[in-house]
Amino acid sequence: MHAKTDSTPKSRTTFMKLLIRYRTMVILIVLMAVFSLLRPVFINPANLLAILKNMSYVLIVGLGMTFIITLGGLDLSVGSIAAVVGVTFALLVRGGLVPAIPALLIVLVLSMLLGFLNGFISVKGKIEPFLVTLATMNIYRGLALTLTSGKPVPIVIPHFADIFGNGRLFNVIPTPVIISLILFAISWFVFTQTKFGFFVRSIGGNQEASRVAGIEISKVKLAAYTMSGLYAFISGLILAALMNSGLPDAGKDLALDAISGVILGGTALLGGVGTMWGTLGGCMIIASLNNGMSLLGAQYHVQILVKGLVIIFAVLMDNAFKSRQR
Amino acid sequence: MSPDEYVLELRNISKTFPGVVALKNVSMNVKKGEVHALLGENGAGKSTLIKILSGYHQPDKGGEILINGKPVSFKEPRDAIKSSIVTIYQELTLCPDMTVAENIVLDKQNEFKGFLLRQSDYQVIADRVLSALGQNEIDPNRSVRSLSIAQQQVVEIAKAVTSKAQIVLMDEPTSSISESDTKKLMDIIRNLKANGVAVIYISHRLHEINGIADRITVLRDGELVGTVNNADVTEQDLIQMMVGRELKNVYPKRDVQIGETVLKVENLVSGELVKGISFEVHKGEILGIGGLVGSRRTEMLEALFGLRPITEGKIYLNNEEIHPRNPREAIKHRIAFVTEDRKKTGLVACLPVYENINMLNAQRPSFAGYLNWQQLKEIAQRHRKTLDIRVSKIEQIMGSLSGGNQQKVALAKWLDFSPQVIIFDEPTRGIDIGAKTEIYQIMGDLAARGTAILMVSSELPELISVADRILVMQEGYMKGIVEKEQMTQEYVMSLATQKMQNLPANSPMKGLMTDAC
Numbered sequence: 035m036h037a038k039t040d041s042t043p044k045s046r047t048t049f050m051k052l053l054i055r056y057r058t059m060v061i062l063i064v065l066m067a068v069f070s071l072l073r074p075v076f077i078n079p080a081n082l083l084a085i086l087k088n089m090s091y092v093l094i095v096g097l098g099m100t101f102i103i104t105l106g107g108l109d110l111s112v113g114s115i116a117a118v119v120g121v122t123f124a125l126l127v128r129g130g131l132v133p134a135i136p137a138l139l140i141v142l143v144l145s146m147l148l149g150f151l152n153g154f155i156s157v158k159g160k161i162e163p164f165l166v167t168l169a170t171m172n173i174y175r176g177l178a179l180t181l182t183s184g185k186p187v188p189i190v191i192p193h194f195a196d197i198f199g200n201g202r203l204f205n206v207i208p209t210p211v212i213i214s215l216i217l218f219a220i221s222w223f224v225f226t227q228t229k230f231g232f233f234v235r236s237i238g239g240n241q242e243a244s245r246v247a248g249i250e251i252s253k254v255k256l257a258a259y260t261m262s263g264l265y266a267f268i269s270g271l272i273l274a275a276l277m278n279s280g281l282p283d284a285g286k287d288l289a290l291d292a293i294s295g296v297i298l299g300g301t302a303l304l305g306g307v308g309t310m311w312g313t314l315g316g317c318m319i320i321a322s323l324n325n326g327m328s329l330l331g332a333q334y335h336v337q338i339l340v341k342g343l344v345i346i347f348a349v350l351m352d353n354a355f356k357s358r359q360r
Numbered sequence: 361m362s363p364d365e366y367v368l369e370l371r372n373i374s375k376t377f378p379g380v381v382a383l384k385n386v387s388m389n390v391k392k393g394e395v396h397a398l399l400g401e402n403g404a405g406k407s408t409l410i411k412i413l414s415g416y417h418q419p420d421k422g423g424e425i426l427i428n429g430k431p432v433s434f435k436e437p438r439d440a441i442k443s444s445i446v447t448i449y450q451e452l453t454l455c456p457d458m459t460v461a462e463n464i465v466l467d468k469q470n471e472f473k474g475f476l477l478r479q480s481d482y483q484v485i486a487d488r489v490l491s492a493l494g495q496n497e498i499d500p501n502r503s504v505r506s507l508s509i510a511q512q513q514v515v516e517i518a519k520a521v522t523s524k525a526q527i528v529l530m531d532e533p534t535s536s537i538s539e540s541d542t543k544k545l546m547d548i549i550r551n552l553k554a555n556g557v558a559v560i561y562i563s564h565r566l567h568e569i570n571g572i573a574d575r576i577t578v579l580r581d582g583e584l585v586g587t588v589n590n591a592d593v594t595e596q597d598l599i600q601m602m603v604g605r606e607l608k609n610v611y612p613k614r615d616v617q618i619g620e621t622v623l624k625v626e627n628l629v630s631g632e633l634v635k636g637i638s639f640e641v642h643k644g645e646i647l648g649i650g651g652l653v654g655s656r657r658t659e660m661l662e663a664l665f666g667l668r669p670i671t672e673g674k675i676y677l678n679n680e681e682i683h684p685r686n687p688r689e690a691i692k693h694r695i696a697f698v699t700e701d702r703k704k705t706g707l708v709a710c711l712p713v714y715e716n717i718n719m720l721n722a723q724r725p726s727f728a729g730y731l732n733w734q735q736l737k738e739i740a741q742r743h744r745k746t747l748d749i750r751v752s753k754i755e756q757i758m759g760s761l762s763g764g765n766q767q768k769v770a771l772a773k774w775l776d777f778s779p780q781v782i783i784f785d786e787p788t789r790g791i792d793i794g795a796k797t798e799i800y801q802i803m804g805d806l807a808a809r810g811t812a813i814l815m816v817s818s819e820l821p822e823l824i825s826v827a828d829r830i831l832v833m834q835e836g837y838m839k840g841i842v843e844k845e846q847m848t849q850e851y852v853m854s855l856a857t858q859k860m861q862n863l864p865a866n867s868p869m870k871g872l873m874t875d876a877c
Contacts (some may be wrong), residue, residue, distance in 0.1 A: 149479065228728070235708075236711060240710075242705045245705075247687070248688040296627075306710040307710050314771070
């Protein structure tokens, strides 16, 4: 009798614990199950690949954003950097002005420079990264619009769209999916198995303690924002390749979608706690929502409404997780 | 006196935090219109008791709180306020950009009907209460930011008085105000008492308590030592009650050969804060650093460790001049700093124990920045064993450890660099007595291995028992170095408190332990 009354609440708490611990997975699975029931075509391999493809450019900036948010920062400018990438690349290769490979390198350096500037202004000027990147989000977008007078610039070079956009490996897996998964693996490794990842977590967890322990805070921060620019570079190339042109207003939702994905993945907005797996799960939730609701015939405005609700739900679960940990 | 005259009664109050018992079976009572002092060393449980009374903590099951003879339970701070218990904290809780009057009525908005602010009503209330406290010189229309700290405290008290408090808790109200303001505060307390309000007064300053308290309750290590009438006891009695343990058992004996000079500091100046400190510390020596809170001991150490700019003076390490401009450079010279505030500067609470232990090890050069976590975990296991860090597994999150274990981790991270100098800033703050002894033991072992140790402590018994010599500071200046044979609590305290000009040697002093309890 005693054993029974004791074990029931205990097993319930372990169940709750698991549920809360793997909350990102749980939300994702429930979501996918619901969509599959309502529209069986959702679970179709072709559709799942489409989800992964549409997720790819969000996931890529999300990976960089995981470093930034774990560090206790934020980067709102990634979408604008992605637009600058697409636009400048299109302008450079237009009419054979610059060959494709050097053009790529120039744009790569430019995007990292824009990311570095975010970090530099924030670190040296001692300004909240939220404010800095809110400003640069506008500045970089303005740059993309100015360069193109607001008009799309077509990209007409061979293989570009194939490599970064609509090509398929073995005629099955879209190349953006491959690129994003490779970057995921690299990011996971850097985040968990290298000094840099460790310092990102320790600075985000306690900057002053990290300073006293001799960790070079500014260097780590500058590196993280520069990397965020690099991730935005790849994301921008994919966006440009999918459209076959540099669009000055590409990636308008990119930063917020990526931040949503990272937060859904359990990374704490205050820093210190984050995982790459969580970000993968979180971005998949967002992509599944977009796809599933389109299949259900929901319009864009309903989609973003539901997206917002899911984020609130996830953060509530996050708080439950934290209060349980205490 | 019949029990129903007690405005507040505590019966068998205990409070357990993960890993630490903060209060054990404490019972006390407070009479109407009485000033009741709460006294005890650091970690004696005063703050925990205050937090229970103000509703921030809930006591363990089995304890009881009675107000006017009726049991109450506080789930949150507003419950305590409803029961007319008002707390005045060490850190003031005013809104600096609001006016005095607005602050005074801030927690009483329920009493005002309607939707609009009633500035004129507020002013009337503020005027009335300020003049009742004899503080007419404070203009209710001024913003709180423009007031002195002491005046802000008056506003805080005014806020408490207007909420018809029966019981006012004051947590070290004089820690940041001047002597003359303290006198005013005492007048205000007498005023409250005359109006039938019970005041529970926490202070380290024995002479203040002597002057104002009716009864005194002493806590030690979370337990009640006793409640006495102020008139019946001397300061010496109170110190005995507070410290009252066999110091021998707490401080392990050590016998270390003191070697050549490791660190030599000459006329160290850092901005306006640290003003000309000189000392030497030798191999195997523990140099204690004493002084009151605000004597800028921590600031001096921070300058040594590169956390503060050094504006003048020289630092020699093994006879070579060094210029640590940041912690990284200090660490390169094998100087370690176990900081005072573990939560703020010593640890990363959200990371696991093994990662905290390896904060410095992880900075060693490695191929492509790769970290061999397997190896680092083994290092962590080794420290866990040698320092007896009590955790269920090294993957445990740092924040869940007790103070003593956190301190051991905060120390462990420095050890693989075989530091020549280790700076300990309040190494036993917030740690229970058993863990304290272990920390002293570890410090002794480090000294025996030839490490030079600097130790700031506000606990005089600790300073005297552990240190070989004591450097005493006051307001950033150096007041002298006390050799082993001169070490008495009285002498160290007199150096720490008396004005720079007239300092008679070995004078008996009031307010012993000012800062030590």
